[in-house]
Amino acid sequence: MEADNAASDARLVDEARRGDQQAFGQLVQRYERRLLRVIMRFIRDRDVAEDLAQETFLRVYERLGQFDTSRRLGPWLFRIGVNLTVDHLRKHQRRIRWALFSERTIERTPEPEISDPREALDLKQEVQIVIEQVPEKYRTVLVLRDLENFSTSEIASILDRKEATIRWRLAEARSMFQRLWVKRMQQSQDSVEDENES
Template identity: 30%
Template sequence: MGVLRLFTSRDVSAEADDRVLAKAARAGDEQAFALLVKRHQGGVRRLAARILLDEEEARDIAQLAFIKAWENLSRYDPSWCFSTWLYRIAANLAVDALRARGSRDRTHQTHLRLVGEDEAPKAPQLLQEKEVESIFRQLAQALPPAQRQAFVLREVEGLSTSEVARIMGCTETTVRNHVFAARATLRRELARRFPEYLPKGGEA
């Protein structure tokens, strides 16, 4: 389950705790900030990993996101959920890194796929989580940064459209458009690379 399960009472109190901790951290309390890091490191790292599709780079980006959060605590607006604010920093850093990486990595991943093509296909319902992760990594290479960010935040992490819009700094309609476009691209890539997993009668 994603870090931001937003609509339960437990999360509401956790968010209130986050705000208290953020306030203390803003006053210079490192222990309070360490608690925030401990609480959100998993979600931030996972988000970065899903956008970057690289665990090691995601770890570095997550660290940088927390450091930037610490440095910019004075700019934190308590009307935002702390986690949303943190996700915004991490997602923007991840997308920047993705853009900087350019097409070099896409070529590399295509090569990996070609090397590993001898693996026997499995039925989609029998796919294990690790296999889904591996397939997603390969398909998501084809997504432009904004589409990948929107898809990961909304569909993988489960954030609401309005939160994703806030994180990405765009309108909700734009978020929906990105998500629709990402889904179409993923489906097309699935048909091209893994036709065995395409739903019956489904075409790209």
């Protein structure tokens, strides 16, 4: 199946290089939902994420002539998208950090079994807040592997790193996430207890 997609991508890239807009449109259709989802793991603002996805496809289109069709398109495209997203985050890092630390919401510690959909949303928001605290080079690997289910070899290709480096960063990222998660849940619990005492 993966080989079929790679061959299909290569054919569409060749057609797009010859000016076939529909071929490029098919590539966009094939990758846009997953690309947007990946970008939104880093950036909560859907409009900004959509702009970054659009910029990714624009850059892919402009660089189609440089793409080696013997390689897979997906990792190349996601590398461009992740790099644009990381660049955006770096430019806006101060604002993001301020927003993160000025958040005043107090969530209760989630239960293992979630029956209320609002609690699932709270959990998702809590996970996002904690993920944003993981340093960028670790967060990128964590998001791509654990939230988007890319293989370590795909992530290595996307980030242009060795698989061993990706596995190490993933282990570090998971460890950091766990420590940050425990800390956040403890802070939430302490806040709830303080509020109940008042």
